[in-house]
Amino acid sequence: MTETSTLDPALAAGNRKQLAGYRAEHFLWEVKEGVATITLDRPDRKNPLTFDSYAELRDLFGQLKYATDVHAVVVTGAGGNFCSGGDVHEIIGPLVQLKAPDLLMFTRMTGDLVKTMRACPQPIVAAVDGICAGAGAIVAMASDIRFGTARSKTAFLFNRVGLAGCDMGACAFLPRLIGQGRASELLYTGRSLGGEEGERWGFFNRLCAPEDLLAQAQALALELAQGPTFANGITKTMLHQEWAMTIEQAIEAEAQAQAICMLTEDFSRAYHAFVAKQKPRFEGN
Known part of the structure; x- marks a missing residue:
């Protein structure tokens, strides 16, 4: 964690x-x-x-x-x-x-x-x-x-x-x-x-x-x-912002956005829940 x-x-x-x-x-x-x-x-x-x-x-x-x-x-x-x-x-x-x-x-x-x-x-x-x-x-x-x-x-x-x-x-x-x-x-x-x-x-x-x-x-x-709400917010942002991007720009923007999401505790919770064969409980952080 x-x-x-x-x-x-x-x-x-x-x-x-x-x-x-x-x-x-x-x-x-x-x-x-x-x-x-x-x-x-x-x-x-x-x-x-x-x-x-x-x-x-x-x-x-x-x-x-x-x-x-x-x-x-x-x-x-x-x-x-x-x-x-x-x-x-x-x-x-x-x-x-x-x-x-x-x-x-x-x-x-x-x-x-x-x-x-x-x-x-x-x-x-x-x-x-x-x-x-x-x-x-x-x-x-x-x-x-x-x-x-x-x-x-x-x-x-x-x-x-x-x-x-x-x-x-x-x-x-x-x-x-x-x-x-x-x-x-x-x-x-x-x-x-x-x-x-x-x-x-x-x-x-x-x-x-x-x-x-x-x-x-x-x-x-x-x-x-009840899902990973921080990540959901990033998804909404990228869906909107990528309208004005080239494919290359969008892929780079998504790489940066996803790396940020990988720093969240929700990402860690999901991994540990998977290992324990449990359903993750997301908290939006």
């Missing part, structure tokens, strides 16, 4: 925090056994986002990089729908009245939500039922893993409101998930992608019965949270 170092309290104070007790204002937040569940909770409107919820989600995902008690995240919606996008009355209406600097402030805020989702080390599992449109489709897209239902309807509908499909990273992410041609079709037309079609296209990892969707997403998240 490797020797555990003592972390300077001042360093820990600025870089480690617990978020289980976080009190969300604009959605539901629950942490259980290292799995955080974010529930968009405006079911009467199919869970649209507002200026406030955008900002709070952005800030919360930003804080997750420092969390010691959250090791995986599930994002879902209440009332049989995921998210209907930006609230028509609370976002779309006001945007029509804004000038360019304020509009850019808004679009940068929405993009920053995607950036913080990708930058946090925790794997994010989206549990998508019913309507998943606009910014809701982007949140699902920016997650690491997506579970859907046969009745899921995912629409990147920016074109339908007179906007470009290049919103919150869609033109970068979506082709990597489902291919350039399929992404082009969805972004040019804004049409809904059904659940079964979404699974065939690779947008959804699997389809679940609506009544089992959240439980299955949380079960996978728990499995990930």
Whole structure:
């Protein structure tokens, strides 16, 4: 076993925090056994986002990089729908009245939500039922893993409101998930992608019965949270960073990343458990 170092309290104070007790204002937040569940909770409107919820989600995902008690995240919606996008009355209406600097402030805020989702080390599992449109489709897209239902309807509908499909990273992410041609079709037309079609296209990892969707997403998240979470964070980082690398650069980056993981106690635990013919108990260090 490797020797555990003592972390300077001042360093820990600025870089480690617990978020289980976080009190969300604009959605539901629950942490259980290292799995955080974010529930968009405006079911009467199919869970649209507002200026406030955008900002709070952005800030919360930003804080997750420092969390010691959250090791995986599930994002879902209440009332049989995921998210209907930006609230028509609370976002779309006001945007029509804004000038360019304020509009850019808004679009940068929405993009920053995607950036913080990708930058946090925790794997994010989206549990998508019913309507998943606009910014809701982007949140699902920016997650690491997506579970859907046969009745899921995912629409990147920016074109339908007179906007470009290049919103919150869609033109970068979506082709990597489902291919350039399929992404082009969805972004040019804004049409809904059904659940079964979404699974065939690779947008959804699997389809679940609506009544089992959240439980299955949380079960996978728990499995990930009980795994080598430091190594999982490295995997997520490399999956994202290697988009912009050559093969040679990626292989070298992975060599360095894997060497770092070999210094962890989890790697040592796994070896000793294998020798003892036991299942390793990972602790994320």
